[in-house]
Amino acid sequence: MLHDIFIAPFQDMFSAPDFLLQVLWEGLVSGILYALIALGFVLIFRSSRIFNFAQGIMVVFAALTLVGLHAMGVPAWICVLLTLGVMFVLAMAIERVVLRPLVGQPDIILFMATIGITLFLIGFGEIIFGGENKVMITEELGIPTGSWTLEPFGGLLILEQKDVTAVVVAALLVIGLLVFLSRTQMGRAIRALGDDSQAALSVGISLHTIWVLVWFIAGIIALVTGIAWGARAGVSFALEVIAYKALPVLMLGGLESIAGAIIGGLMIGLLEKLFEIYWGQPLMGGNTETWFAFVLALLVLLFRPQGLFGEKIIERV
Amino acid sequence: MLYRTAGQYKTSYASDQAVFPVRQDAILLGIILLLAWVIFPLTASEFTFQTLLIPILIYSLAALGLNVLTGYAGQLSLGTAAFMGVGAYACYKMVTLMPWLNPLVAILLSGAFSAGIGVAFGIPSLRIKGFYLAIATLAAQFFLVWLFEKWGWLYNYNSSGAIQVPNLTMFGVYVAGPQASTIVQYYVVLVVVSLLTWVTINLTRGTLGRTWKATRDMDFAAELIGINLMRSKLTAFAISSYIVGVAGALFVFMWRGAAEPNLFDIPLSFRILFIAIIGGLGSIMGNYLGAILIVGLPVMLNTVPEALGIHIDSATVEHLNIMIVGSLIIFFLIIEPHGLARLWALIREKLVIWPFPH
Numbered sequence: 001m002l003h004d005i006f007i008a009p010f011q012d013m014f015s016a017p018d019f020l021l022q023v024l025w026e027g028l029v030s031g032i033l034y035a036l037i038a039l040g041f042v043l044i045f046r047s048s049r050i051f052n053f054a055q056g057i058m059v060v061f062a063a064l065t066l067v068g069l070h071a072m073g074v075p076a077w078i079c080v081l082l083t084l085g086v087m088f089v090l091a092m093a094i095e096r097v098v099l100r101p102l103v104g105q106p107d108i109i110l111f112m113a114t115i116g117i118t119l120f121l122i123g124f125g126e127i128i129f130g131g132e133n134k135v136m137i138t139e140e141l142g143i144p145t146g147s148w149t150l151e152p153f154g155g156l157l158i159l160e161q162k163d164v165t166a167v168v169v170a171a172l173l174v175i176g177l178l179v180f181l182s183r184t185q186m187g188r189a190i191r192a193l194g195d196d197s198q199a200a201l202s203v204g205i206s207l208h209t210i211w212v213l214v215w216f217i218a219g220i221i222a223l224v225t226g227i228a229w230g231a232r233a234g235v236s237f238a239l240e241v242i243a244y245k246a247l248p249v250l251m252l253g254g255l256e257s258i259a260g261a262i263i264g265g266l267m268i269g270l271l272e273k274l275f276e277i278y279w280g281q282p283l284m285g286g287n288t289e290t291w292f293a294f295v296l297a298l299l300v301l302l303f304r305p306q307g308l309f310g311e312k313i314i315e316r317v
Numbered sequence: 318m319l320y321r322t323a324g325q326y327k328t329s330y331a332s333d334q335a336v337f338p339v340r341q342d343a344i345l346l347g348i349i350l351l352l353a354w355v356i357f358p359l360t361a362s363e364f365t366f367q368t369l370l371i372p373i374l375i376y377s378l379a380a381l382g383l384n385v386l387t388g389y390a391g392q393l394s395l396g397t398a399a400f401m402g403v404g405a406y407a408c409y410k411m412v413t414l415m416p417w418l419n420p421l422v423a424i425l426l427s428g429a430f431s432a433g434i435g436v437a438f439g440i441p442s443l444r445i446k447g448f449y450l451a452i453a454t455l456a457a458q459f460f461l462v463w464l465f466e467k468w469g470w471l472y473n474y475n476s477s478g479a480i481q482v483p484n485l486t487m488f489g490v491y492v493a494g495p496q497a498s499t500i501v502q503y504y505v506v507l508v509v510v511s512l513l514t515w516v517t518i519n520l521t522r523g524t525l526g527r528t529w530k531a532t533r534d535m536d537f538a539a540e541l542i543g544i545n546l547m548r549s550k551l552t553a554f555a556i557s558s559y560i561v562g563v564a565g566a567l568f569v570f571m572w573r574g575a576a577e578p579n580l581f582d583i584p585l586s587f588r589i590l591f592i593a594i595i596g597g598l599g600s601i602m603g604n605y606l607g608a609i610l611i612v613g614l615p616v617m618l619n620t621v622p623e624a625l626g627i628h629i630d631s632a633t634v635e636h637l638n639i640m641i642v643g644s645l646i647i648f649f650l651i652i653e654p655h656g657l658a659r660l661w662a663l664i665r666e667k668l669v670i671w672p673f674p675h
Binding site: 124 | 387441444445446447448449452453455456459460463466467583587590591594598632633638639640641642643644646650651654
């Protein structure tokens with residue numbers, strides 16, 4: 001038993017290093033997608049203290065809109081622009097109809113409201129686009145679909161080109177976002193609102209504009225995630241469950257930290273894949289990916305209650 | 318006029334601290350109990366029992382359990398469905414291992430298992446707070462549902478992986494399983510729900526309830542005035558999980574008749590959280606109002622298009638339902654974030670001085 005837990009998995013890893021690399025690569029790719037969803041959460045949480053549960057359904061909704069528009073015969077790149085427009089309208093509508101009347105309510109109420117948004121979008125999306133699984137328009141968007149085969153350690157390592165594209169695009173998006181947040185006026189306004197909303201309001205930063213902007217950025221991130229994940233697994237409402245994976249990422253990385261979201265996402269992606277392949281499937285009947293991330297985050301949190309990168313929690317009576 | 322409180326004097330401390338200081342409230346409760354115990358069973362159809370009365374009671378009980386934890390002790394939990402599952406599976410194991418056990422006793426005992434697991438998953442609450450804790454309870458949610466699926470012993474290794482409720486008798490009457498009549502099941506549910514509600518009302522009024530409320534309002538301050546936070550939080554987890562576990566056992570044994578692991582998935586947790594929040598956190602009555610709304614609404618929405626003579630196919634109706642429930646949740650949060658119970662309190666305040674508002 002102890003041998004199975006502590007020795008055999010590592011023996012497996014060293015005896016087949018190419019397979020280990022393949023597992024790590026798979027983990028890295030899903031980790032990046034978790035990180036992207038978590039990034040959407042963090043942006044909204046920092047600027048408005050709203051725990052936005054609707055991020056997952058926004059991913060689905062963006063991908064569905066893109067595919068749906070293309071099915072109507074619109075050229076692929078115009079579809080992307082139109083989808084961005086839809087996400088902007090969605091951001092405006094959410095701010096106007098849901099968030100504005102709920103300003104200043106307790107956190108849990110806003111959290112519940114985002115679950116309300118989630119339900120609404122599920123119903124709305126199913127009525128407009130139908131619930132069946134759809135194929136992402138990968139080739140039409142110019143994403144390469146082939147794969148590279150490497151031969152490290154005399155073995156075999158297959159890298160799907162669309163995964164490589166996803167990694168590169170995600171990296172560019174994150175860099176772009178960091179530049180936007182630190183170099184532009186709007187970006188600084190977002191960070192100011194996150195640091196101290198009262199002070200930010202008093203120097204003339206408009207809460208409503210920033211909220212629309214932040215939700216729109218979350219919408220852009222959702223679209224990128226939707227394209228990347230849709231290219232791997234197809235577009236359906238089942239995608240929504242990957243939003244749950246972003247939650248342990250947030251716990252691990254801290255709710256306020258952008259770097260934490262990225263590092264946490266990669267860590268969770270890698271570790272849950274490793275655990276599933278080397279411990280979960282042989283010893284526990286598989287499918288451990290549904291809970292591993294949560295239990296890992298829970299254990300980390302027991303020692304660092306604010307997450308690995310979160311702001312230190314200082315409480316006063 | 319109807320709600321005049323004038324003339325109701327309190328002449329002793331006991332009467333001042335009564336559960337219902339105003340006579341009209343007691344009368345109202347009497348009417349509700351009369352409806353639930355006598356009028357509904359006499360008049361309701363099989364359909365009403367199955368789609369409205371029994372589920373409303375069971376969901377209210379689950380929401381009541383969650384409300385003890387979230388509304389009174391301030392610990393947000395998203396793992397309610399998993400604890401319901403623990404109750405249901407514990408009850409199933411007990412009645413299959415010990416067929417001679419009285420079903421009512423089995424249902425009430427199954428909550429104890431849920432309470433034990435609730436305490437285990439509640440331990441992180443001593444270090445983790447707020448949304449971090451909410452996500453931590455998701456660990457319980459996903460892990461336990463996975464366990465229900467993978468641990469064959471829980472469902473007696475049957476090939477379907479689901480639990481089937483056997484025929485159970487109590488005093489010679491079938492109370493669970495395919496042969497039980499709905500009205501008997503309704504009464505079993507009603508007995509359990511009434512009993513646990515009565516216990517909970519008194520718990521929340523007593524020392525324990527005040528300890529919870531102090532912990533909720535500001536845990537550091539509570540600690541400074543000598544409240545043992547560990548005991549307060551863990552008792553909240555234990556009692557909440559107990560009630561939720563019993564609700565889970567009722568859910569499967571008195572209503573669904575069978576359960577697969579994914580029945581206890583996260584949408585059920587959210588449904589119960591909705592009931593508790595729309596009803597009103599920190600209120601007992603709110604759970605019932607919330608359950609009536611959340612359970613009753615889809616039933617109503619299903620019958621409305623037919624009544625109007627419009628034919629929509631059932632898939633569209635279902636999607637419309639989800640959409641409307643989503644928007645109604647937002648709507649109710651906007652008009653009254655403190656829930657339907659608060660709305661009732663406002664109406665009551667107005668009624669007391671009606672028709673002369675000054």
